[in-house]
Amino acid sequence: MRLPSLKTNVESTQSVVVTKQKLTQKSFVTNLGDYLMEKLFLLLGTLAIFILLLIVGFLIREGSDALREVGISEFIFGQSWYPSSSEPRYGALPFIISSVMVTVGALLLAVPWGIFTAIFISEIAPKRLKEMLKPVVEIFAIFPSVVLGFIALIVISPIVANVFGLSNGLTAVTAAVILSVMALPTIISIAEDSLNSVPSDFKEGAYALGATKWEVIKNISLPAAKSGIIAAVMLGFGRAVGETMTVLMAAGNAIDMPIQHFLGLTVPDFLTSVRTLTANIAIEGSDVAWGSLHYSALFVVGMILFVITFIVNLIADLLINRQRGALRND
Amino acid sequence: MGIKEVEPVQINVKEQFEARVSESVRDVFQVEELSLWYGTNQALNSISFSVKEKQVTAIIGPSGCGKSTFLKTLNRMVELNTNVQTRGSIIYQDVDVFDPKVNLVELRSAIGMVFQKPNPFAKSIFDNVAFGPKIHGVRNKKKLKEVVELCLKRVGLWDEVKDRLNDSALSLSGGQQQRLCIARCLAVEPEVILMDEPTSALDPISSAKVENLIEELKELYSIVVVTHNMQQAARISDHTAFFLHGELVEYDRTDRIFSNPQDQRTKDYVTGRFG
Ligand SMILES: Nc1ncnc2c1ncn2[C@@H]1O[C@H](COP(=O)(O)OP(=O)(O)OP(=O)(O)O)[C@@H](O)[C@H]1O
Ligand SMILES: [Mg+2]
Numbered sequence: 001m002r003l004p005s006l007k008t009n010v011e012s013t014q015s016v017v018v019t020k021q022k023l024t025q026k027s028f029v030t031n032l033g034d035y036l037m038e039k040l041f042l043l044l045g046t047l048a049i050f051i052l053l054l055i056v057g058f059l060i061r062e063g064s065d066a067l068r069e070v071g072i073s074e075f076i077f078g079q080s081w082y083p084s085s086s087e088p089r090y091g092a093l094p095f096i097i098s099s100v101m102v103t104v105g106a107l108l109l110a111v112p113w114g115i116f117t118a119i120f121i122s123e124i125a126p127k128r129l130k131e132m133l134k135p136v137v138e139i140f141a142i143f144p145s146v147v148l149g150f151i152a153l154i155v156i157s158p159i160v161a162n163v164f165g166l167s168n169g170l171t172a173v174t175a176a177v178i179l180s181v182m183a184l185p186t187i188i189s190i191a192e193d194s195l196n197s198v199p200s201d202f203k204e205g206a207y208a209l210g211a212t213k214w215e216v217i218k219n220i221s222l223p224a225a226k227s228g229i230i231a232a233v234m235l236g237f238g239r240a241v242g243e244t245m246t247v248l249m250a251a252g253n254a255i256d257m258p259i260q261h262f263l264g265l266t267v268p269d270f271l272t273s274v275r276t277l278t279a280n281i282a283i284e285g286s287d288v289a290w291g292s293l294h295y296s297a298l299f300v301v302g303m304i305l306f307v308i309t310f311i312v313n314l315i316a317d318l319l320i321n322r323q324r325g326a327l328r329n330d
Numbered sequence: 331m332g333i334k335e336v337e338p339v340q341i342n343v344k345e346q347f348e349a350r351v352s353e354s355v356r357d358v359f360q361v362e363e364l365s366l367w368y369g370t371n372q373a374l375n376s377i378s379f380s381v382k383e384k385q386v387t388a389i390i391g392p393s394g395c396g397k398s399t400f401l402k403t404l405n406r407m408v409e410l411n412t413n414v415q416t417r418g419s420i421i422y423q424d425v426d427v428f429d430p431k432v433n434l435v436e437l438r439s440a441i442g443m444v445f446q447k448p449n450p451f452a453k454s455i456f457d458n459v460a461f462g463p464k465i466h467g468v469r470n471k472k473k474l475k476e477v478v479e480l481c482l483k484r485v486g487l488w489d490e491v492k493d494r495l496n497d498s499a500l501s502l503s504g505g506q507q508q509r510l511c512i513a514r515c516l517a518v519e520p521e522v523i524l525m526d527e528p529t530s531a532l533d534p535i536s537s538a539k540v541e542n543l544i545e546e547l548k549e550l551y552s553i554v555v556v557t558h559n560m561q562q563a564a565r566i567s568d569h570t571a572f573f574l575h576g577e578l579v580e581y582d583r584t585d586r587i588f589s590n591p592q593d594q595r596t597k598d599y600v601t602g603r604f605g
Contacts, residue, residue: 202452204445204449207438208445209518
């Protein structure tokens, strides 16, 4: 390679002229390539958003009949769902409660479990084990949900029936357990990412003050990764609340309100068969008469589900952004 | 606050006095034949010398010569890296720090450390200083307040921050953050303070403040400081160790290292001819 020489004035002026030409001239091919690429990305991007809007629009259009005729409050607060009786009722509250119960139950198990696993992988495990565990966690995430549902059916449900002395082990608890296994990979990998992004300066500072490993984790790593971990929990929630096949197979799908009265209080009954929003759509969606009120009502159920996941994802997004902002500040 | 002006005559008197005393003071560390490897890469090679009590010992040498590694070995922070192997011994308080029975919590509370880049925790100013005492079991609020005030006063930060102790430590300037880190380290009542280029990320005025602070602190603490700044080493230290390629080339009183080094390589380095 020849180094540019600055020996003579002539040479250097020439080279300046050349650069200037290069600077001001873009070849036709470059221009066209840039133009096409830009438009292609624009097209793909807008198409994705457009399709999303289309789906939402479709949901609203198909659901509007039922919304108008039944009313949104009956959907949200009505306690019975008898779509094919002569006097049909469209109360989705049992499904809403079931979805929340199964999801929250799953998170109660998956969050501590997932966070401890994340701490183990990011802070404690030796490097080799760490490299092995990460892909294993990711494989869990792509496990087909029907297989997990089957495991719930064959393995978990008899255990639940035995432990609690039930005739039927397909209950909210069964679904919650298997859903927690499904939500686990999301929680672990995101929590682990946010633990890893805690600057090592902080940890070293704490170690240098004589902190033990556990004190560093508790006082430095976890607080610094807090918003990321909350976001991980939210995404785990989104994963669990939208899951269909597994709960369909594990939860028993009874349409009654899953509640019991205990010491004068109304409390959710985890040891009873439940039907979630997703399961209801899957069960009734296949043989509903197209265009009927029942058909439209199922779209309203879908809308309720959509709103729940949307809100949860929105909160997760906000938290993740806040975490990023916080890291940028220092 | 400016750098302290000292009359030349006084320097001489002071130096002579210190020269007389320094040979007789107790050793806080006795480093013997210390070698260290990161994996297969040897970073320290058979280092032997003693760090004197209640004095400032400067460690100088070109980049990559093992200064930080040596410093981190004194409180065994170096073991946070994987695959570190050591040979030789460092005697501190009649105990070899590499002894498997050594309690790292106690060791690191007795040997504090200040880092090159100020690294206050993302907590309030108060909580930064209170962190050490808290993890070592101080729960009493009043006691914590006292410790925080005392340590912040000792580093000259109290008047600057006393009205905003609950603000995030990250809202302080770089120089203030570094002094906060020193205060945080003082709060665990160490005997020794290790400082790895404590002023290299600071502006001249903040550096001067930290330098003055080091001079004040040596009344109470033994200080080992790594620095790339020759003038700084000459100004603040009593003894200087010159490292090169993981080896200790020369260790002597600072005035001798700078005025009359025995080794040609030391001479070249301190006069700025290489490095
Ligand atoms: N974590 C590590 N893993 C492997 N090698 C390391 C590690 N830290 C340092 N080293 C190597 O050890 C040698 C000494 O590094 P060290 O950081 O102690 O140098 P230094 O004198 O502090 O340099 P500087 O003045 O640039 O801070 C270097 O060759 C470096 O590459
Ligand atoms: Mg260094």
